[in-house]
Amino acid sequence: MLLFFLPLTVVGYGQCFLHGIVRNADTWELLPDVSVQLLNGVGGGHTDGNGRFKLQVDECGKLTLRLSSLGFEGADVDVDSRDTSILYLHLHPVNQELAAVRVTASYASVQQKRTPVLRMLESQELKVSSAPSLAQTLEIVPGVHAVNIGRSASKPMIRGMGLNRIAVVDRGIKQEGQQWGGDHALEIDQKAVHRVNVYKGSMSLRYGGDAMGGVLAINEHAPMPDAGLHADGEVWGESNGMLVGSTLGVEWQRNGFFAEGRATYAESGDYRVPTDTITYLSFLIPLYDRYLKNTATREAAGTLTVGVQAASLGTISLTGSLVSQRAGLFPGSHGVPSIARVLPDGNRRDIAMPSAAVNHWKAILNYFSPHLLGCWNISVDLGYQRNLRSEFSPFHTHYDAQPEPDVNKDLELGFDLTTLSGLLRTEWRPRAAVQLEFGLDGQWQRHVYDGYGFLLPSYRRFSGGLFAMGSWRCAWRWRLEGGARFDVGHYDIDRSYDIYLEEYLHRLGFMGEEQIAAYSLRSPSLQRTFYDLSWSVGATHYVSGEQTVKIYLGQSFRLPGVNELASNGMHHGAFRHEKGDPSLKSEKGIQLDVEYRYATESVEVALSPFGAYYFSYIFLEPTGRWSILPHAGQIYQYRTARSVMWGGEAELQWRFGGHYRLLTNVAALWMRNLTDGYPLPFCPPAKVQLDGEYRVHGVPIRWGELYLSLHPSYTFAQFETARNETPTQGYALLDALMRYAVQVSRCRFEFSFQCRNVFNERYFNHLSFYRKLNIPEVGRSFRLSLSASI
Structure with a gap:
């Protein structure tokens, strides 16, 4: 753009x-x-x-x-x-x-001509489009959606692929939490994001199999702070849920030494939805005064970066961060249906049980060398992460033989994931028209589970890859690209046997010993090794100074996640009993991406059709077998199928009159299970967005700048649904925004007022985990923010 x-x-x-x-x-x-x-x-x-x-x-x-x-x-x-x-x-x-x-x-215009389908968002655009979560903010990009549960807990999806099929890369290191779950938020402070590069389509060669659907590259090549000391701050609030938040950032640079830090805090109370009842396990649950009880949230985050840049040394930086999130879970959709649990408690801002908490620690070391021998560059990215997620609920059991734990008696599920990551890349430019890149990356993980419930076992995981890529500007207006990557991954999964479930089934007396043992074995001891080859070829044709055409064809694969291999238990966040399949093979597919782009100083047009065929696409499917655990419903099990996906995006941006900007885009996707002949689940519906902005003119610059904008959108109905998936009707929304910026001495102030869902439309998000409970999305809400920078 x-x-x-x-x-x-x-x-x-x-x-x-x-x-x-x-x-x-x-x-x-x-x-x-x-x-x-x-x-x-x-x-x-x-x-x-x-x-x-x-x-x-x-x-x-x-x-x-x-x-x-x-x-x-x-x-x-x-x-x-x-x-x-x-x-x-x-x-x-x-x-x-x-x-x-x-x-x-524009740096973005250069990158868009040299890489696969890319959309870049700078910090100002992120700030103007700010939503309760980073994934929701990025929905302004066609083909990007948010998989959410509630108002602010969401994960990004690119062209129908999300969770562990896309990579979120922060300063060169892949974010590693429990990304297989869409029922909690991305553990990144969006106020600390300077730039996001949205890569659509497979980026497996550079980032591994987790990037087969795309990449969100955060703070990639973030510029060094300007010389001197600078600071900025922002406070904001929202009407629905009475959300309040603040952030403060400081940056400094002198003679190549630099440092920057940021602290952010936000909290909200229970939020309202435009409905009086919801449906949970066939029971109607009332919503008193239309509030979702116990949906308050708290989030605190801190980031600090220090580094140095010198002509002879290169650039080296160290970043440490902590993101802490707490969120209440709506008790009307947790455990046994009960009207008593949703009665008002008189406090809209407390976080009671059931609830979830996440603490994510991260340390990243980045190094980029100066030119070596005139044509070599080396970069190193090292990372340490620890993701500690806990889900709390008053002790209860699905079978009476289980005793109450001696410690942490209300910890239902605990996930403790430690990750060490490393990436070494070298670039070689033997000629101006030739660029070669070689790389080696590796990752080690250890996961320990805790709690009186069970969903995922403890495990160790190692993965690594070797890759080589090259580009050649072979003739006037043509650039050819290609590469290959070899990956290997190994899982060591611990056995988990539930002796209390075994005792309970023995007392029931209607199962044989072999059947009881099979049910009580929650996860077998499992060692699996996977390896495969990925490749990609592409070409870019610079038709003219304004027109570019790109085409990419590649094969990628993804290791099954541990949840797909070994999960077995009640997942309250998704309202179902989920079960893995230890025999699953790797997910493998061939993908084709095409893009046409026309860009001048006032008009830009982009068309991006794509298609993919998967030999073995992994998805979760209802089995028709009821779980032996009470109140758990039927079992959903992971399986594979031959599948196909196709779709595209179109985008137009027009600046005219010196004061007007018009942006419109449309995105559509189809996903089909070829093995069984029906659609794949969680396919985002087609969507059209329009964004018109007017900069008020005729006002002296010293009096400030005033911007007015409208953002109408229409999301089409989604009737192409998988088995047991609820169809969703289409809906139209309108958002409005006013921004005012003024300069006072050395300080710049910005004020914004936003109204989301102006007409208080009652609608359902097809990608929401609350969709199956008939919980609509947030109604009309107002947002105020004031920021200052110096």
């Missing part, structure tokens, strides 16, 4: 300042000593050793910058200094035969 400028610089009275970064368009390296001159004014300067420049402009308005540097094509860049933004500029080496020299100030 066209650049959404990031407001890092500010406008003073009568003067403007331009900040920018200049990079090599091919290698993305920072370019020092680039001449930056004003064509329609007096003044200019050069970039520093980090490719940055700062110019003072006596008169604000539209300007033209002329860039020149030895060994690179010169370029004229049209900018408007009143946008108060940082400019991402790029120059092309002279050995490229480019006909045009007028360029667009």
